[in-house]
Amino acid sequence: MNDVIIDARDVCYRYESGLSDAVSHLSLKVYRGEFVAILGRNGCGKSTLAKLMNALLLPTSGKITVDGITPANEDECYQVRRSCGMVFQNPDNQIVTTIVEEDCAFGLENLGVEPTLIRQRVDEALAAVGMAQHAHSSPAMLSGGQKQRVAVAGVLAMRPKIIVFDESTAMLDPIGRRDVFQLARKLNREEGITIVWITHFMEEAVQADRVVVMDRGRIALEDTPRQVFSQMDKVLALGLDVPEMMKLSARLVAAGVKLPQGIMTVDEMAVELCRLK
Amino acid sequence: MPIEIKHLTHVYMPGSPFEARALNDICLDIRDGEFIGIIGHTGSGKSTLISYFNGLERAKPGTVFVGGVDLGSKDTDLIAVRRTVGLVFQYPEYQLFEETVEKDIAFGPTNLGLPPEEIERRVVHAMQLVGLDPSRAKKSPFDLSGGQKRRVAIAGVLAMDPQILVLDEPAAGLDPAGRHEMLELIRDIHESGVTIVMVSHSMDDVGKYCDRLFVLSHGEVAYQGAPAEVFVHGEALNAIGLDVPECAKLAKRLRDAGFDIPMDAYRLEDVAGYIIDNIGKGRRGA
Amino acid sequence: MIKNVTIGQYFPGDSFVHRLDPRTKLLATIALIAVVFVSTGFAGFAMIAAFVLLTALSTGVHLKFLFKGLKPIMFIIIFTFILNLLFQQTGGVLLQFWIIKITTGGLKMASFMAARLILLVVASQLLTLTTSPISLTDGLESLMRPASKIGFPAHEIAMMMSIALRFIPTLMDEADKIMKAQKARGANFETGNIIQRARAMIPLLVPLFVGAFRRADELALAMDARCYRGGAGRTRMNQLKYGARDLIAALAVAALFALVILANRFCPF
Numbered sequence: 074m075n076d077v078i079i080d081a082r083d084v085c086y087r088y089e090s091g092l093s094d095a096v097s098h099l100s101l102k103v104y105r106g107e108f109v110a111i112l113g114r115n116g117c118g119k120s121t122l123a124k125l126m127n128a129l130l131l132p133t134s135g136k137i138t139v140d141g142i143t144p145a146n147e148d149e150c151y152q153v154r155r156s157c158g159m160v161f162q163n164p165d166n167q168i169v170t171t172i173v174e175e176d177c178a179f180g181l182e183n184l185g186v187e188p189t190l191i192r193q194r195v196d197e198a199l200a201a202v203g204m205a206q207h208a209h210s211s212p213a214m215l216s217g218g219q220k221q222r223v224a225v226a227g228v229l230a231m232r233p234k235i236i237v238f239d240e241s242t243a244m245l246d247p248i249g250r251r252d253v254f255q256l257a258r259k260l261n262r263e264e265g266i267t268i269v270w271i272t273h274f275m276e277e278a279v280q281a282d283r284v285v286v287m288d289r290g291r292i293a294l295e296d297t298p299r300q301v302f303s304q305m306d307k308v309l310a311l312g313l314d315v316p317e318m319m320k321l322s323a324r325l326v327a328a329g330v331k332l333p334q335g336i337m338t339v340d341e342m343a344v345e346l347c348r349l350k
Numbered sequence: 351m352p353i354e355i356k357h358l359t360h361v362y363m364p365g366s367p368f369e370a371r372a373l374n375d376i377c378l379d380i381r382d383g384e385f386i387g388i389i390g391h392t393g394s395g396k397s398t399l400i401s402y403f404n405g406l407e408r409a410k411p412g413t414v415f416v417g418g419v420d421l422g423s424k425d426t427d428l429i430a431v432r433r434t435v436g437l438v439f440q441y442p443e444y445q446l447f448e449e450t451v452e453k454d455i456a457f458g459p460t461n462l463g464l465p466p467e468e469i470e471r472r473v474v475h476a477m478q479l480v481g482l483d484p485s486r487a488k489k490s491p492f493d494l495s496g497g498q499k500r501r502v503a504i505a506g507v508l509a510m511d512p513q514i515l516v517l518d519e520p521a522a523g524l525d526p527a528g529r530h531e532m533l534e535l536i537r538d539i540h541e542s543g544v545t546i547v548m549v550s551h552s553m554d555d556v557g558k559y560c561d562r563l564f565v566l567s568h569g570e571v572a573y574q575g576a577p578a579e580v581f582v583h584g585e586a587l588n589a590i591g592l593d594v595p596e597c598a599k600l601a602k603r604l605r606d607a608g609f610d611i612p613m614d615a616y617r618l619e620d621v622a623g624y625i626i627d628n629i630g631k632g633r634r635g636a
Numbered sequence: 637m638i639k640n641v642t643i644g645q646y647f648p649g650d651s652f653v654h655r656l657d658p659r660t661k662l663l664a665t666i667a668l669i670a671v672v673f674v675s676t677g678f679a680g681f682a683m684i685a686a687f688v689l690l691t692a693l694s695t696g697v698h699l700k701f702l703f704k705g706l707k708p709i710m711f712i713i714i715f716t717f718i719l720n721l722l723f724q725q726t727g728g729v730l731l732q733f734w735i736i737k738i739t740t741g742g743l744k745m746a747s748f749m750a751a752r753l754i755l756l757v758v759a760s761q762l763l764t765l766t767t768s769p770i771s772l773t774d775g776l777e778s779l780m781r782p783a784s785k786i787g788f789p790a791h792e793i794a795m796m797m798s799i800a801l802r803f804i805p806t807l808m809d810e811a812d813k814i815m816k817a818q819k820a821r822g823a824n825f826e827t828g829n830i831i832q833r834a835r836a837m838i839p840l841l842v843p844l845f846v847g848a849f850r851r852a853d854e855l856a857l858a859m860d861a862r863c864y865r866g867g868a869g870r871t872r873m874n875q876l877k878y879g880a881r882d883l884i885a886a887l888a889v890a891a892l893f894a895l896v897i898l899a900n901r902f903c904p905f
Contacts (some may be wrong), residue, residue, distance in 0.1 A: 114525045127861055128879040151863050165857035166851045171770050171802045176875035180862035213805040228861065237614055240433050245524050246392040246551050248356040291705045312527035317554070317596035317618065324622045330629060343481060343527055343603040349629050350609065408815050429822055437820040444810075445817040447842035457839065461822030492846070506821060 084135035097290035113287035114312030158228030164220035218249020351417035358412035388558030390566030436512030442503035578614030658775025791867025
């Protein structure tokens with residue numbers, strides 16, 4: 074776990090039209106095999122940070138090293154994109170072709186991989202995301218959640234070490250959201266892929282190994298979900314929400330109920346309350 | 351202006367290989383001044399259903415009455431209906447097109463052929479209702495942030511001065527603070543006397559704001575009633591891809607463990623109160 | 637709602653023709669068009685028509701789809717027919733009243749031109765009915781590839797076509813949504829004179845274009861993220877391969893060509 078896979082040191086990024094830095098003197102380490110959630114209100118720089126991790130943007134100042142490469146020229150950017158895949162927010166705007174399996178092959182085709190090997194990896198990737206039976210479908214016929222799974226397969230086929238999900242569940246319904254999140258968790262646990270999960274949904278963030286809260290281009294909070302969400306007032310002031318059970322817990326504690334700190338889930342709350350009765 | 355829908359069936363692309371029943375024998379009624387929630391997962395028919403509320407779709411099998419007017423009838427003045435029932439679609443910010451915020455908001459009232467002073471008055475009023483600063487009136491809507499754009503779009507519908515406002519997932523894609531503000535805004539609009547119909551995925555949101563819910567599944571009304579009556583069906587709702595609010599889940603767990611919590615408790619404040627009562631009682635008993 | 641409509645008029649199937657390499661079908665269609673022009677008489681047309689109809693029957697595509705493509709150009713066919721009928725004044729007079737004179741030569745020429753147009757449309761219809769747009773694009777890219785050596789952007793054109801195909805349903809769906817939303821604000825797209833109607837399209841077109849540009853932007857980013865660098869060094873998962881089937885098709889078309897040329901020489905009609 075101590076192996077750093079993404080290392081951002083004092084990174085700044087300013088858009089050409091921007092009046093201030095979208096990402097400002099930000100330092101962050103992501104460890105190999107970790108599941109990190111990044112939270113923050115709209116416009117706090119989360120998406121910019123995601124694009125810096127994927128070398129879609131290069132820092133205005135500072136350095137970001139991804140899997141040992143500090144991208145400076147075009148070739149290095151491509152190397153970074155090979156090891157760090159990205160799944161975007163809008164499922165409709167990241168699928169390139171009209172057939173699921175061809176979209177899945179798109180990345181490998183770009184890398185110039187042998188056709189037989191592409192076929193093999195595409196089949197594997199579609200099976201891994203549970204979309205093998207839709208290999209020949211048109212993306213237009215799929216639900217939002219299914220499209221996102223196709224997008225994940227397209228990234229997965231390239232065998233990345235890291236996958237950045239930039240609000241990939243924001244436009245999905247609860248079923249699609251759950252499916253895509255579970256898929257990311259599975260890839261993290263079973264394949265050891267490092268996951269950077271950008272989201273607005275607290276119920277997803279509580280399941281991460283670590284939570285990073287951004288505000289105005291900087292890191293405002295960074296800790297385990299339990300530690301972060303325990304600072305309820307701070308989190309709310311940053312434009313975020315805290316899990317319902319933490320709000321309930323605060324209310325009960327204020328009324329004199331003796332609950333331990335950091336209860337986040339219904340299960341934990343039920344166990345604690347049953348003990349008190 | 352009540353809405354009354356009887357035996358509405360919508361067949362999607364009839365006669366083609368894609369034929370499907372998007373709505374099947376829907377019956378529902380919405381009364382004046384209510385805050386209604388319509389919930390269901392993608393493909394449950396929610397979005398199709400709301401297109402019937404203002405005659406964008408015309409009922410073939412079944413009837414849709416708004417304030418006693420049959421929307422299926424050929425003689426119905428649909429512009430009048432659209433003035434009564436305002437429809438805000440999903441991601442409405444993608445429908446903005448004018449050079450300035452005020453022109454965009456004025457689009458609806460202009461289509462109604464209102465006099466300029468009245469249009470002006472409505473634009474100002476609508477901006478105020480959605481909490482847009484008057485200084486933004488002359489700005490391009492395309493320069494605003496996502497949340498602000500959405501407010502402009504909603505103001506554009508409010509400027510039609512509807513008696514019923516239908517919103518399809520008004521909080522989708524916003525951050526938590528933005529969500530909260532948006533929902534509070536809708537509550538304010540409701541309090542100003544507009545009947546609200548809100549389509550949502552979020553049981554937490556509808557539980558918090560709505561008087562009455564309709565749960566759609568596979569084009570049919572699976573459950574309806576006050577939130578508490580609907581949330582009782584926790585497991586059945588799970589099976590159709592919906593989740594009940596966390597506190598309702600906790601309440602059920604605690605009830606099963608012998609706590610005395612009524613079936614209809616789902617609000618955080620209520621559940622907290624019952625828990626405190628229970629623990630207190632437990633201590634006294636000991 | 638519109639998004640589930642198939643684009644183009646591809647009629648899915650698994651027939652001999654469906655399974656032909658798209659390049660074979662493209663080349664065969666060009667050959668068919670050529671042979672329609674080569675043919676100088678009705679005997680040749682009869683052979684071509686028989687060939688096209690038999691091929692169509694073998695694909696399992698309903699014949700009514702084959703002739704559906706004629707509808708939009710029916711006007712042109714009729715116009716050509718009447719023009720030739722009235723202005724071609726050779727052979728014996730068939731009918732005469734007022735200033736109109738119809739001759740046997742005119743009738744023959746008119747029928748010939750109409751038959752030629754109909755055959756052209758039906759033959760190309762056969763291609764689009766049995767080939768999915770995407771494999772058509774693949775075929776075109778592959779056929780154009782030699783030209784990329786002299787700087788012709790074969791890959792780029794094919795990529796643009798396939799992205800267009802991919803986004804047509806998405807944008808149609810979006811147009812439908814925007815139209816509904818503006819209608820809900822009292823917009824009227826259906827009535828008014830041509831200027832009023834054109835003006836009424838602005839609230840539809842502006843958001844549609846803004847949306848299309850936003851999508852294009854995001855798509856470009858997503859393609860970059862998946863290491864897209866243009867056509868150079870790119871491989872394809874599904875390689876096009878000619879098979880025995882394609883040879884048979886080529887022979888059949890060649891045979892038709894030979895027959896039509898023979899018919900031109902030996903059959904005067």
